[in-house]
Structure formats: structure tokens, C-alpha cells
Amino acid sequence: MNKKCNISYSTLLIAVLALLTTLLWIGNLFVGSVAIPAEEVINALTGEPCTKESWRYIIVESRIPQAITALLAGCSLAVAGLLLQTTFNNPLAGPSILGIDTGAALGVALVMLAGGSWIASSGISGFFATILGAFLGAVAVLAVILFFSTFVRNNLMLLIIGMMVGYLTSSLISLLNFFASANQVHAYTMWGMGNLGGVSLEQLPWYSAASVCGLLIAFLLAKPLNAMLLGARYAENLGVNIALTRNLLLLATGLLTATTTAFCGPITFIGLSVPHIARLLLRSSNHNTLLPVTMLCGAIVLLLCNMLSVLPGSHGIIPINAVTPLIGAPVIIYVIVNQKKINYFNG
Amino acid sequence: MKSAPVISAQHLDIGYHTGREGVKRVHTNLDIKLYPGELTCLLGANGAGKSTLLRTLSGAQPPLSGSVCINGRPLKEIDRHTLSQTIGVVLTDKTAIGGLTVREVVALGRQPHTGFFGILSAHDKHIVDEALNACGIADKGTRYMASLSDGERQKVMIAKALAQECPIVLLDEPTAFLDIVSRIEVMSLLHRIATEHHRAILLSTHDIEQALVLSDRLWLLSREKGLSSGVTEDLILSGCLDTLFPHSDIHFDPLHGSYYPTVHRHKSVTVVCHDETLLHWAINLLNRNGYGATLDNTSPSHTILRIESRNLIHWQEGATTTTLHSFEELVQQIQRQ
Numbered sequence: 001m002n003k004k005c006n007i008s009y010s011t012l013l014i015a016v017l018a019l020l021t022t023l024l025w026i027g028n029l030f031v032g033s034v035a036i037p038a039e040e041v042i043n044a045l046t047g048e049p050c051t052k053e054s055w056r057y058i059i060v061e062s063r064i065p066q067a068i069t070a071l072l073a074g075c076s077l078a079v080a081g082l083l084l085q086t087t088f089n090n091p092l093a094g095p096s097i098l099g100i101d102t103g104a105a106l107g108v109a110l111v112m113l114a115g116g117s118w119i120a121s122s123g124i125s126g127f128f129a130t131i132l133g134a135f136l137g138a139v140a141v142l143a144v145i146l147f148f149s150t151f152v153r154n155n156l157m158l159l160i161i162g163m164m165v166g167y168l169t170s171s172l173i174s175l176l177n178f179f180a181s182a183n184q185v186h187a188y189t190m191w192g193m194g195n196l197g198g199v200s201l202e203q204l205p206w207y208s209a210a211s212v213c214g215l216l217i218a219f220l221l222a223k224p225l226n227a228m229l230l231g232a233r234y235a236e237n238l239g240v241n242i243a244l245t246r247n248l249l250l251l252a253t254g255l256l257t258a259t260t261t262a263f264c265g266p267i268t269f270i271g272l273s274v275p276h277i278a279r280l281l282l283r284s285s286n287h288n289t290l291l292p293v294t295m296l297c298g299a300i301v302l303l304l305c306n307m308l309s310v311l312p313g314s315h316g317i318i319p320i321n322a323v324t325p326l327i328g329a330p331v332i333i334y335v336i337v338n339q340k341k342i343n344y345f346n347g
Numbered sequence: 348m349k350s351a352p353v354i355s356a357q358h359l360d361i362g363y364h365t366g367r368e369g370v371k372r373v374h375t376n377l378d379i380k381l382y383p384g385e386l387t388c389l390l391g392a393n394g395a396g397k398s399t400l401l402r403t404l405s406g407a408q409p410p411l412s413g414s415v416c417i418n419g420r421p422l423k424e425i426d427r428h429t430l431s432q433t434i435g436v437v438l439t440d441k442t443a444i445g446g447l448t449v450r451e452v453v454a455l456g457r458q459p460h461t462g463f464f465g466i467l468s469a470h471d472k473h474i475v476d477e478a479l480n481a482c483g484i485a486d487k488g489t490r491y492m493a494s495l496s497d498g499e500r501q502k503v504m505i506a507k508a509l510a511q512e513c514p515i516v517l518l519d520e521p522t523a524f525l526d527i528v529s530r531i532e533v534m535s536l537l538h539r540i541a542t543e544h545h546r547a548i549l550l551s552t553h554d555i556e557q558a559l560v561l562s563d564r565l566w567l568l569s570r571e572k573g574l575s576s577g578v579t580e581d582l583i584l585s586g587c588l589d590t591l592f593p594h595s596d597i598h599f600d601p602l603h604g605s606y607y608p609t610v611h612r613h614k615s616v617t618v619v620c621h622d623e624t625l626l627h628w629a630i631n632l633l634n635r636n637g638y639g640a641t642l643d644n645t646s647p648s649h650t651i652l653r654i655e656s657r658n659l660i661h662w663q664e665g666a667t668t669t670t671l672h673s674f675e676e677l678v679q680q681i682q683r684q
Contacts, residue, residue, distance in 0.1 A: 089443045223465035227458055229447065231440040233407060238458040238511070239431030285446030288465075344446030346493035 010282060010289040017296035021071070024303040028067035032310050033317050034058055061201055069199045070306040071299045072211040073260045074270060078278070078298025079218050079291065080256040081271030086225050086287070087249050088145075090155040091335075091345060094272030095257045097159060098145050099166025100138050101268075102173075104261035105192065107137025109173045112188050113180035127203060131210075134262035139254035141165055146246060194265035194321040196306050207263050214255035217248055218291060225287040267302075268321055269328025274298045276335045285344045301327055351419075352380035353515055353547045354404055359413035361396065361403045372411060373399045377574050379415070381549055383514060386534075386541040387576075388558035389551040391568035392592055397551040398519055400568065404549070405434050405517050417515070431459035435508035437501070437518040445493030449503050452492055453478050456510030478510040481544070482536060498529025502536065509540060516540075518550035522557070530554055534561045559583065559604040567591050603627070612639030614684075620654040629654055632674055636681050652677075 030041050036055045043050050044059035077095060084093040084100075095101045111126075111133035148161050177185050191198070199207050224245045227235040236242050260267065278294040279285060305323040312318065339345040356379040362372040373396040381387060381404075391397050402408040404415055406422050415422040417433055425433065435456070444452055456478070457471045467475070479485040482502045492500060501521055508516045518537070522530040534554070538561045541548040549566075552558055558565065559579060566576045567587055575587050582588060589599040598609050616633060618640045620626040629652065630640045640652075653661040660671040662680050671677050 086443075089441070091443075220463075223458065223461075223463065226451075226465065227455060229443045230452075230455065231438070231442050233438055233440055234436070234442070236407065237405065237431060237434070237436045238455065239428050240458075241427060279446060283446075284448075284451075285444070286451055343491045343493040344443070346445040 010284070010293070013282060014289070014292050014296065017293060017300065021296050021299045021303070024300055024307070025067050025071055028070060028303055028306055029059065029063050031307055032058065032063055033312075062197060065199055065201050065204050066197045066306065067303070068204060069207065069264065070196045070302045072208060073196060073264050073267060074274075074298035074300070074302030075215060075295045076211045076256040076260045076298070077267060077270040077302070078274035078294045079215055080253045080260075081273075082275040082278070082287075082290065082294045083218055083221075083225075083249050083253045083256075084271070085275055086228055087246065087253075088149060088155070088158060089228075089231065090158065091276070092155075092159060092272070092332075093162075094269075095138075095253070096266065096268045097166075097272060098141070098162035099164075099169055100141050100145075100253070100257050101261045101266040101271075102166040102169040103141030104134040104138040104258045105266050106169045106173055107133030107135065107140075107258070108191065108262055109176045109188060110137070112191070113176040113184050131206075131259060131262045135254055135258035137169075138258035138261065139250060141169065142250050142254055146250065191265045193319040194267045194324075196264050196302070196309075196320055197317075198265065199263045203263070207259060210255055210259040214252045214259070215295065217252035217255070221245065221248060221252070222287040222291055225291075229285060264320075266321070267324060269324040269332075270298055270302060273328035273331040274301055276331055277301070279344050280335075280342070283343070350383050353383050353418055354381035354415060354549075355379060355419075356404075356410075356413055356415045359403070359415065360411040361399050361408075362411050363399075363408075364411075370411060374568070374573055377413075379404070379574070380576070381515070381547050382564065383547040384541060384545045385547065385563035386538045386561060387547070387549045387564045387566060388562035389549060389566045389568060390553075390555060390558060390591060391551075392570075395568045395570055397568055400574075401436075401517050401519050401549070401551060405436050406430055407436075428459065432511070433513055434515045434517060435511040435513035437504045437508050437516070437521050439519050439523065445491065447492055448488065449484060449490050449492065449495070449506075450475060450479070450488040452503050453506045453510050456507035459511060474512065475510050478506040481509055481540065482506040483532075496529070498525050498532060501525065501529070501533055505533070505536060505540070509544070513546070515547045516549070518548070520551050520553070522552055522554050530557055534558075537561075538563075555588075556605055569593070607634075610634040610639065611637070613637055614650075615639040615641060616650045616652050617641050617643065618652045618654070620652075622654070622656075625654050625657065628674075629677075632677065633681075636678065638681065 029045065030038055036058065040050050040055050041059055044056045050056040081094045084095065084098060085091050108130055111129045144165055145158070145162050149158055152158050152161060177188065224235065224240045227238045227240045232242050274297050275294050278290060278297045281297070282289055282293045284290060305320055305327065308323045309318040309320050335342060356377065359377040359379060360372055360375045361377065362370060365371050389397050389400065399408070403410050409423065417425060453475050454467055457467060457475065458465055461467060461471060479488055482505055484499065484502050484506060487499065492503065495503065505521070522533050525533060534557045537548050537550065540546055562579050564576060565579050565582050566574055567582065568574050569591055571593055572590065575582070583601050583604065596609050597606055600607050614637060616638050618626065618629055620629060633640045649665055651663040653663065658672050660677055662669045662671060662677070669680060671680060
């Protein structure tokens with residue numbers, strides 16, 4: 001009978017989170033650096049004429065794509081973090097800590113700083129070059145970490161290797177910055193601050209397709225991911241094709257981290273902290289329910305951060321990376337301090 | 348009638364490839380037969396190659412030469428999926444399952460039998476229930492793994508292997524780190540599963556006393572002598588266990604089924620006692636204190652120890668007899684000599 005309770009609890013949780021996500025997503029349309037009255041927002045959404053044409057433009061061309069981006073970026077980064085934590089059997093793994101988004105940043109930097117005028121002059125091909133650069137950079141770092149993980153068994157050591165790889169990549173980016181022109185550096189610095197408004201309405205379908213693709217792969221891997229909680233050798237004994245699963249996880253994590261990083265800049269703390277929020281809420285590590293809960297929590301947290309970032313109103317927008325640690329860092333500290341009491345740490 | 352072995356191998360070489368072209372042979376020319384319906388214990392010193400042998404037999408590591416056959420079929424020809432339904436393992440690996448319930452972990456054992464998304468059918472759930480029951484943890488189904496004791500966790504992993512419905516189960520030191528009660532429980536459980544469910548169970552262990560009590564067959568593995576196998580009692584009585592650890596300070600006592608440090612006797616005493624238990628512990632005390640014990644009354648030993656009961660002991664040395672009232676007083680008497 002308890003089993004039934006458990007199912008209904010997770011179903012209930014997913015329903016509540018989905019409702020919250022929807023509300024926050026709608027909420028994102030009503031706030032922004034330009035104050036627009038609520039009824040005008042509704043007018044713009046329902047196609048009624050607005051008092052100012054610029055308001056309609058802001059809602060349709062800026063706030064809707066930004067809200068969709070925040071939703072997808074939250075889902076993507078949180079799920080990428082969860083995949084990394086399960087793959088490495090390490091609850092403190094995450095795209096930022098393991099240097100994967102720095103890898104994506106290096107790819108972007110190579111395209112933006114070393115690519116030169118060719119990129120700047122070519123709109124859509126430059127855009128694809130940026131994404132490809134980010135993807136290759138992220139996957140390259142992930143491959144390096146996976147390579148080390150085959151013989152560095154100690155989780156802490158692996159995290160430190162990830163951080164070192166991240167530093168190496170950062171120093172390469174700094175070198176690229178040093179030799180680039182002032183305009184390129186400015187463009188790159190702006191990108192590096194993280195901006196959920198970076199995806200235009202035309203780019204949105206591409207970004208959505210890549211994210212949904214990555215999320216889909218993650219959901220299809222729920223069964224082997226559960227087996228991998230037992231460790232690679234147990235999973236192999238349960239019939240899991242470890243090499244194939246690892247490669248698919250590499251692909252999914254690369255896709256999720258890289259596209260989000262390419263479009264929005266490196267966004268920290270979502271990948272690391274949201275899977276913990278999800279496990280604490282769900283009280284389970286079972287990926288069948290943990291994946292959707294993590295995804296929804298990621299969307300909620302990033303939508304919330306995006307709303308917080310426009311709080312100053314007409315004074316401008318706080319960079320998103322100044323907001324995410326406010327939620328992420330306390331969660332991680334809480335989890336580390338209480339790890340003896342938290343089930344999934346005591347595996 | 349003897350069943351055919353489920354795992355067999357002739358002239359098997361096991362070991363590792365180290366770097367380029369390098370090969371470290373742990374054992375050569377092993378002959379192996381593992382029988383269904385029996386609990387087989389693999390004994391050997393640290394570094395004797397127990398884990399390597401288990402990994403080779405489970406297909407996790409290829410043999411250097413020779414081939415392992417499962418039910419007469421070469422292991423390397425068996426596909427991943429079939430193999431996962433044939434051999435179940437219980438390992439000592441670090442896991443991250445603290446946030447799963449007992450039932451969820453046991454249900455992971457159904458993965459080789461479920462579809463792409465791992466949805467459990469009514470039949471699967473029934474098998475999981477049976478596995479939980481067989482391992483005596485049916486009441487703990489909703490508990491988190493993190494809340495269990497080491498012994499309970501090991502039972503869950505065994506239930507997982509049982510739910511996998513494999514005719515062969517290989518366990519790498521399943522009783523390590525367990526207290527005596529859990530060790531006995533786990534070993535009895537494994538013996539019952541082997542017999543009642545007709546599985547071939549092979550486990551490596553350092554717990555020789557339990558192995559000698561519950562194991563149907565022993566595999567003794569040592570660097571020097573390779574693998575010797577046989578029914579437990581045959582091996583004990585043939586003296587094979589005495590040579591398992593080729594160390595002059597250790598000898599096997601076939602009467603008590605245990606290893607003892609070799610006694611360096613420099614004095615001898617004749618012991619007269621009619622109670623087996625009292626006699627055993629009296630000799631234990633004497634040996635520890637550097638005395639050899641003889642039971643022969645007619646020997647010329649001038650010291651005689653007569654033990655009437657735990658509280659009445661006579662130490663007779665030549666003409667003087669000292670009466671002692673506990674083993675503590677006996678120790679003091681010996682140390683006075």
C-alpha cells in the first residue's frame with residue numbers, strides 16, 4: 001500500500017511543479033526592464049491592439065522568446081547536471097564544476113575571437129558556427145573527464161581534475177581575449193555574463209530543437225541510468241551496454257550544456273544545485289520520476305531567477321549569473337552540511 | 348546422479364594485460380567445474396587471485412587463454428542480454444543507491460527481463476516479492492537503502508541477484524565488514540538459495556569457519572598450488588587446507604575446522620579431563636602460554652593437570668599438588684613456573 005502512496009506523491013509533486021512552472025512562465029511575460037501594464041500585456045498576447053506599438057514588440061519579440069529560453073535553459077542545465085552526477089556517481093558534479101561550460105565557452109571564444117570578421121559579417125552561419133564551437137568545446141572537455149574517470153576512482157580527485165581542466169580552458173580563453181580586438185572582446189564579455197535574452201525569435205526553433213533533443217535522449221536513458229546508480233560493473237551485469245550508454249550521455253550532456261551556453265552564456269549553479277533540490281523534494285533517486293522533477297525544478301528556478309534579474313526596473317537588468325548563485329550556493333551548502341542525514345549521499 | 352557443471356573450463360589462464368603487450372598471468376592451467384544446487388566457497392589469501400577468477404567467470408574480464416563455458420557454451424559467444432539473465436553478481440563496489448527503496452533496488456534485478464523503459468509487469472513484481480521473501484526482507488520493502496545496516500544491505504543485493512533469475516550467482520566477499528550474526532545469516536541464506544532454488548552459487552570469502560560449515564564444495568586458490576577443489580570434508584580431511592596458507596606460523600586444525608597460530612612449545616604437561624569443551628579450552632590456554640599438552644596418562648611428563656570442572660583444577664608437579672579455582676589462577680600458576 002505504501003508503494004501506491006509513493007506513486008501518488010511523485011505524481012502530485014510533478015503536477016504541482018508543472019503548475020508552478022506554467023504560472024512562473026506567464027509571470028515572466030508580465031515583468032521586464034520596461035514597465036508595461038498588465039492589461040496591455042494581455043492585449044499583446046491576445047492580439048488586441050496595444051496603447052504603444054513598442055510594448056507589443058517588446059512582449060512578442062523579447063519577453064516571449066526570453067521566457068521560453070529561460071524555461072528550456074533551466075530544464076537543460078538541470079538535466080545535464082543530473083546526468084553528470086549519475087554518470088560519475090558523484091553528487092557534487094555539475095557542468096560548471098567539471099569545466100564543461102568553460103569548454104563550451106572556449107568553443108564560442110574560438111569562433112567569436114579567433115574567427116575574426118568572417119563570423120561578425122555572416123549572420124546565420126556565424127550563429128551556427130558559434131553553436132558548433134560550443135558543442136565541440138563542451139564534448140571535448142567531457143571526453144577528457146570521462147577518460148580520466150576510467151582510472152581516477154576517487155570522486156574528489158575527479159572534481160579537482162575537472163576544475164583544473166576548467167582553469168586550463170579559461171586561460172586559453174584569456175589568451176584569445178588578449179590577442180583579440182576590443183570589439184570582439186566586448187562582444188565576448190557581454191556573452192560571458194549570461195543573458196537569457198540572447199535568443200531571438202528566429203533562433204528560438206533551433207535552440208528549442210537542440211534542447212528537446214538532449215532532454216529526449218536523457219529520458220530514453222532512464223532505465224540504464226537507474227542501473228548505473230549501482231556502479232558500472234553492476235550495470236554491466238544487468239545487461240547495460242556501458243560504452244553506448246556513456247556515449248549517449250556524453251552526447252545528451254554536451255547538447256544540453258553546449259546549446260544553452262552558446263545561446264545564453266555560461267549560467268552557473270543550475271546544473272549543480274537543481275538535481276539536489278529535486279531529490280530532496282522527491283525523496284528518491286529513481287530516474288523515472290527524478291528526471292521530470294529535475295527538469296521542472298530547473299525551469300522553475302531559472303524562471304524565478306529571470307524575474308529577479310529585472311527587479312531593478314528601469315535601472316537595467318542584473319546579469320543572470322549574479323542571481324543564480326543566490327539560490328544555488330545555499331542549496332549546495334545545505335546539502336553538504338546535512339549529508340549524513342540525506343539518504344542519497346549514503347549510498 | 349551428479350548434475351552437469353554450469354560453469355566449466357579447462358586449461359584456463361587468467362590475469363591482466365598490462366600496458367603494451369605486457370601480460371600478468373595470475374594463474375595458469377586452471378580446471379574449473381561449478382555445479383548447480385550447491386554453495387561453493389572460494390578461499391585463498393589476499394592477492395591469490397580470487398577477484399580475478401570471479402571477474403573472469405562472470406565475463407567482466409576475458410581469460411588470457413582457454414575459454415569459460417556456461418552450460419557447455421563458450422562465454423564469449425553469449426550475448427550481453429543472455430549473459431545478464433545467466434550470471435548475477437554481488438560485488439563490493441561503491442554504489443549510489445541510498446536514495447532508492449529496498450524494493451526499487453531489488454527491482455533493478457529485473458532489468459534484464461523488462462522492456463526498453465524498464466516497466467515492471469505483474470509477473471516482475473511477483474518475482475521481486477518472492478526475492479524479498481526469500482531473503483527475509485519483505486518487511487523492509489519501503490525502507491531507504493541508506494537506512495539499512497550492512498548485513499541488511501547485503502541481503503538486498505542478494506535479493507537483487509535472485510530477482511535477476513540467473514542460474515549462476517557469483518559473489519565477491521559478501522560477508523566482508525559484516526558482524527558475526529549477519530555473516531551467519533547471509534551464508535545460511537546463500538546455502539538455502541543454492542539448495543532450494545537450485546542455483547550454482549560461488550562466493551569468495553575470508554570467513555573460513557562459516558565456509559567450512561555451510562559450503563558444499565570448496566575451491567582453494569593459492570599462488571603456489573593453483574586451484575584445488577572438492578567437497579568440503581574431503582579437502583579438510585586430506586590436509587589441503589593446511590597448505591592453503593604456506594606459512595610456518597599457521598596451521599589448520601581439522602578437529603575444530605579453524606586456523607591456529609603454530610605453538611612453539613618449550614614445556615609439556617599431561618592433561619587429564621573428561622569434558623571435551625573443558626579440555627579444548629584448557630589446551631587453548633596452555634598453548635597460548637607456551638605449553639604443549641599431551642593426553643597420554645602414561646607418558647613420563649612429570650607435570651599433570653587434572654581438570655574436574657571449571658572451578659576445580661589440580662596442578663600436580665612431582666609430589667606437590669596445587670588446587671586452583673579458576674583458569675585465571677591456572678594462568679598465574681603457569682606464569683610462576
